């Protein structure tokens with residue numbers, strides 16, 4: 001069957017981390033450690049779990065399609081109007097809505113080399129062109145990205161911090177870039193990992209919105225809020241953009257349990273603090289261990305870190321799997337010698353380091 005949309009023809013599906021159950025079945029072992037998808041290792045917030053329990057008898061009903069209470073809670077927390085918020089089935093859903101709203105087969109998006117894989121996927125799914133701009137020191141080269149904008153460009157994706165590199169941009173770098181972007185171009189500032197960042201000159205994208213009507217900030221409950229499995233994320237933008245996204249949004253795209261859990265997670269500040277602290281401790285441990293093992297790594301402000309294993313990472317990834325440790329080969333991101341590992345609990349981090357040391361010893 002011929003596809004009218006040639007973009008779809010060349011698409012490669014997004015490759016998620018291998019599920020634990022699949023590896024358990026393959027290896028016949030049960031103590032698998034999964035550090036592959038930048039998930040929160042603490043399990044969900046107890047308050048979120050209670051909220052899900054409480055809503056179970058309501059599952060026969062559709063969720064609130066407008067997400068009134070969650071949007072009100074977010075608006076309150078973020079100091080914005082509810083009319084600026086668009087809820088998504090994960091922030092990926094919002095990224096796709098942006099592509100569907102603002103791109104056509106005759107237009108283009110710009111993003112950075114080594115940036116999140118969903119940007120080219122949602123672009124190409126429209127049949128639009130995606131322009132990957134070479135990275136600088138693994139991070140976004142914003143000057144080069146501004147220069148790559150042409151008459152065809154309608155959307156620019158900027159991840160801050162970026163996945164899988166963990167690199168980040170300062171407020172002045174982001175502002176300088178936004179000042180150069182023509183106002184007709186939507187700039188998506190993807191802040192999926194923002195809660196983990198502890199840097200004084202790191203920008204709060206939402207505070208930038210008042211100066212840049214073409215800015216859309218995306219965030220998620222999948223990472224520091226620990227609700228990846230429920231699929232709930234959102235964007236904050238000017239109300240005009242939110243209105244456009246709302247027109248093409250699937251009805252009921254944010255499910256009932258997700259909305260309730262997100263409201264509860266948002267108010268559980270203790271859980272968020274613990275998540276960030278566990279992450280900082282694990283990050284410091286892994287950096288120390290990589291130094292001890294003589295392995296280079298890209299300093300990261302997210303809940304993951306990409307380590308240079310000094311050889312093609314595919315076989316190392318395969319050998320780690322056989323040790324029951326699931327991490328992520330980032331070869332598809334043009335990082336052939338790097339593995340990305342999510343920060344786990346200290347037990348999980350130690351399991352990973354032990355397995356890595358064993359595997360690299362055996363491969364050398």
Ligand code: PMP
Pocket residue numbers: 037038089090091092093116159161162163190192219220221222228231232233
């Ligand atoms: N943006 C970035 C940079 C990510 O790494 C991820 C998750 N891997 C997402 C967005 C999407 O997350 P979700 O759809 O779970 O909100």
